[in-house]
Amino acid sequence: xxxxADLVRRPPPxxxxxxxxxxxxxxxxxxxxxxxxxxxxxxxNILVAGGDAGADNLFWTFGLSVAGFGxxxxxxxxxxxxxxxxxxxxxxxxxxxxPRLKAEAxxxxxxxxxxxxxxxxxxxxxxxxxxxxxxxxxxxxWKPMIVMGPMLVLAGLVLSLLTTAADDPDTAQALWAxxxxxxxxxxxMLLAGISFLLGTILAxxxxxxxxxxxxLGLAVKTLRMPTSAKAFLVLxxxxxxxxxxxxxxxxxxxxxxxxxxxxxxxxxxRELSLGILxxxxxxxxxxxxxxxxxxHWRIKEILETGR
Amino acid sequence: xxxxxxxxxxxVERSTSSLGYNLxxxxxxxxxxPMFLMGLMFFGAGMVLGxxxxxxxxxxxxxxxxxxxxxxxxxxMFLGFASVFAAISFAIAxxLGxxxxxxxxxxxxARRAxxxxxxxxTAKLFLAxxxxxxxxxxxxxxxxxxxxxxxxxxxxxxxxxxxxxxVLEGVRRMGIAVFLLAILFGLATIIRVLRFQATRIxxxxxxxxxx
Numbered sequence: 084x085x086x087x088a089d090l091v092r093r094p095p096p097x098x099x100x101x102x103x104x105x106x107x108x109x110x111x112x113x114x115x116x117x118x119x120x121x122x123x124x125x126x127x128n129i130l131v132a133g134g135d136a137g138a139d140n141l142f143w144t145f146g147l148s149v150a151g152f153g154x155x156x157x158x159x160x161x162x163x164x165x166x167x168x169x170x171x172x173x174x175x176x177x178x179x180x181x182p183r184l185k186a187e188a189x190x191x192x193x194x195x196x197x198x199x200x201x202x203x204x205x206x207x208x209x210x211x212x213x214x215x216x217x218x219x220x221x222x223x224x225w226k227p228m229i230v231m232g233p234m235l236v237l238a239g240l241v242l243s244l245l246t247t248a249a250d251d252p253d254t255a256q257a258l259w260a261x262x263x264x265x266x267x268x269x270x271x272m273l274l275a276g277i278s279f280l281l282g283t284i285l286a287x288x289x290x291x292x293x294x295x296x297x298x299l300g301l302a303v304k305t306l307r308m309p310t311s312a313k314a315f316l317v318l319x320x321x322x323x324x325x326x327x328x329x330x331x332x333x334x335x336x337x338x339x340x341x342x343x344x345x346x347x348x349x350x351x352x353r354e355l356s357l358g359i360l361x362x363x364x365x366x367x368x369x370x371x372x373x374x375x376x377x378x379h380w381r382i383k384e385i386l387e388t389g390r
Numbered sequence: 391x392x393x394x395x396x397x398x399x400x401x402v403e404r405s406t407s408s409l410g411y412n413l414x415x416x417x418x419x420x421x422x423x424p425m426f427l428m429g430l431m432f433f434g435a436g437m438v439l440g441x442x443x444x445x446x447x448x449x450x451x452x453x454x455x456x457x458x459x460x461x462x463x464x465x466x467m468f469l470g471f472a473s474v475f476a477a478i479s480f481a482i483a484x485x486l487g488x489x490x491x492x493x494x495x496x497x498x499x500a501r502r503a504x505x506x507x508x509x510x511x512t513a514k515l516f517l518a519x520x521x522x523x524x525x526x527x528x529x530x531x532x533x534x535x536x537x538x539x540x541x542x543x544x545x546x547x548x549x550x551x552x553x554x555x556x557v558l559e560g561v562r563r564m565g566i567a568v569f570l571l572a573i574l575f576g577l578a579t580i581i582r583v584l585r586f587q588a589t590r591i592x593x594x595x596x597x598x599x600x601x
Contacts, residue, residue, distance in 0.1 A: 100588035101399055107581050114574045121567035128560030132553040141556065148563045155570035162577040169584035176588040183595035184500045344448045351440030354467050358433040361474045365426045368481035372488050379492025386499040 087226045090164040091283065096175040106165040114158035120151030139247050142259060146243025149266040153236035156273040160229050163280040167287055174291035178298050181385060185299065188389030193302035202377040204307045211293025211303045214286050217316055221282025228276030235269030242266075257337040260346075264333025267353040271326025274360040278319045281367035285312070288374045292381070301390055306377050312370045318363030325356035400586050402505040406600065408494025409506045411487040414517055418483025425477035432470030439463035454543040457551045461541070464555070465534030468562045472527035475569040479520045482576040486513070489583045497590070501599040507586045513579040519572035526565035530558050 090106065124144040130136040131144075198207045206212065214222075242262040249255040289305065296303040329352050336345035403409065411419065443459035445451075490506060497504040533554075541551045 100585060100592065103585070104581060107578050110574065111578060114571050118567045118571055121563050125560035125564050128556050132556040144560070148560075148567075151567055152563075152570065155567060155574065159570065159574050159577060162574060162581065165581045166577065166584065169581050169588070172588040173584055173591070176591040180591045180595050341448065344444050347444035347447050348440045351437045351463060351467060354471075355433050355437045358429065358467075358470055358474060361471075361478065362426060362430055362433075365422065365429075365474065365477040365481050368478060368485060369422065372481065372484040375485060375488040376492060379488065379496055382496050383492075383499040386496065 084226050084230065087164075087229060090161075091167040093171040094168060094175075096178070098172060098175070100172045100176055104165045104168065106161050106168075110158040110161035110165070113161065114155050117151040117154030117158065120154060121148050124148040124151065142246040142262065143240075143243045146240040146262060146266065149270065150236050150240045153233055153266075153269060153273055156270070156277060157229070157233055160225075160273070160277055160280055163277065163284065167280070167283055170284065170287045170291060174287075174295060177295050177382065181295065181299060181382070185385050186387060186389035191390060193390075195302065198304060200304070200306065200377060201380055202306060202373055203309055205377075206305050206307060208303050208305065211290070211297045212305050214289060215308055217312075218282055218286035218289065221279040222286055225276050225279035225283055228272045228279060232269045232272035232276055235265050235272060237269075239263075239266030239269060256342050260333045260337035260342065263346075263349070263353065264330040264337075267357070268326055268330040271323055271356055271360060274357060274364065275319065275323045275326075278315070278360065278363055278367060281364065281371065284371055285367070285374065288371070288378065292374075292378055296381070296385075299385065301385065304381055306374060309370055309373055311366045311373065315363045315366035315370060318359050318366065322356050322359030322361075322363060325352065325359060329353040329356055400505075400589070401508040402586075403508055405494070405504045405506065407498050407504060408491055409504070410491050410494070412490065412509070415483050415487030415490065418480035419487060422477050422480035422484060425473045425480060429470050429474035429477060432466055432473060436463055436467030436470055439466055452543055453548055454541045457541050457548055457555075458538045461534045461538035461551065461555060464558070464562070465531040465538065468527055468531045468534070468565075471562075471566060472524055472531065472569075475527075475566070475573070476520070476524055478573055479516070479569075479576060482516075482573065482580070486576075486579060486583060489580075489587060493583075493587055493590070497594065500594050501601050502594050502597050503600055505590055507583060510579055510582050512575045512582065516572050516576040516579060519568055519575060523565050523569035523572055526568060527562055530562040530565060534558055 124147045127136060127140050127144045131138055131140055193207055193209075195207050195209060198205045239262050242258055242265060246255055246258040246262055249258055293303050293305060329349060332345070332349055332352070336342055336349060339345055439459055440463050443456060443463055446456050446459060494504045494506055537551060537554050537558075541547055
């Protein structure tokens with residue numbers, strides 16, 4: 084866990100921003116490994132359809148495909164960690180350059196309170212406001228999610244191999260149900276981890292933006308939590324709860340007398356949980372874009388008016 | 391020295407004002423919302439079809455109906471995944487657009503020459519992989535729906551339907567993997583853009599004002 088914390092640790096302010104991050108290349112290599120796993124599963128699926136391999140191979144190709152997706156999501160999480168570090172380098176660069184670039188002006192007396200910006204409602208405060216509770220939570224929660232998610236996905240891959248090897252139909256049914264439930268809970272955790280990393284990026288943008296303005300002795304302009312961020316939280320927690328629910332329900336389906344019926348609706352349910360989590364990620368990315376637009380607008384305002 | 395390194399490390403376009411958004415970024419700003427809404431719609435429809443199919447199985451429904459619903463459900467659900475992954479890609483393009491347009495505006499406001507990073511190789515890969523993945527997923531989903539209405543209640547037709555499902559399952563999973571890889575390259579591009587921005591901002595005070 085501490086190794087993960089090191090991944091997003093703020094670099095010293097005098098760090099050379101031109102240096103490249105190894106994490107970016109490592110993430111791309113991990114991502115390609117994930118694609119290779121899914122491609123292998125595709126080849127075996129074609130062999131099964133053509134009658135050149137037994138249908139029982141479909142259990143482990145499922146496990147391998149989902150493990151491939153998990154690997155790709157882990158790679159995405161690594162890149163997001165790299166973005167967190169790079170954002171801090173950008174904050175330090177702006178802090179270093181802005182005092183020498185901004186227009187000279189008397190800061191005057193600011194009227195603190197609510198303000199309107201081209202990017203939505205905001206606040207004008209004397210000091211930088213702290214993190215919002217979901218952002219503080221995101222900074223903590225991405226680590227356990229990124230650790231537990233891949234563990235569950237790998238456990239599911241092992242279960243899929245055991246399902247392929249199982250001779251007894253009841254054992255195979257139980258193993259197959261646990262394979263699906265476990266792997267998709269792992270996938271949901273990985274997507275939740277990615278969502279929390281996006282929340283960590285939003286936390287960095289809020290904290291960094293406030294820090295830059297405060298360092299210049301200016302009143303601090305901060306965006307209020309956009310509606311898209313609130314909807315992101317709803318979708319993220321909804322999708323994650325559904326991910327837990329499908330795991331529990333697959334546990335029931337493992338020992339039911341009518342597994343085909345259960346599997347018929349649990350399949351779409353587990354996909355729905357990931358779909359909702361992915362929809363939340365869309366809104367998180369949209370919010371990041373909005374906050375970046377606000378930051379550029381604010382920097383421009385400081386350069387032109389000095390306040 | 392660091393400045394000299396930075397200037398040679400990035401390929402930039404020089405101008406006197408912000409270059410604004412490029413075409414993929416404009417498309418991203420326009421299309422992320424429709425794709426997001428379509429994704430939610432398809433996920434809901436896919437879930438409903440799954441419940442209907444489960445009902446058919448529980449009631450001992452006809453084998454061809456169950457196979458038809460299996461194909462239709464998968465097709466609809468993965469149109470949802472195609473839409474939501476497209477929305478994610480467009481939202482990433484929108485972020486890259488904010489860096490490009492906003493970065494240019496900041497340099498212009500500082501009365502310095504505006505340097506805009508040329509599209510990096512990872513961004514080109516992002517676009518190419520996204521288009522490939524989108525086509526793969528949409529074609530696989532459409533084939534699922536086409537095959538769904540081509541199933542008869544004969545052993546041969548049901549066996550064909552099963553084989554087609556197995557192949558398309560592999561193909562759509564490949565589409566998802568390529569989409570995730572595209573997103574990875576899109577995010578890797580953001581790292582490069584941030585590296586450029588941090589470098590460029592530190593250069594600005596050393597340069598003479600343009601006006």
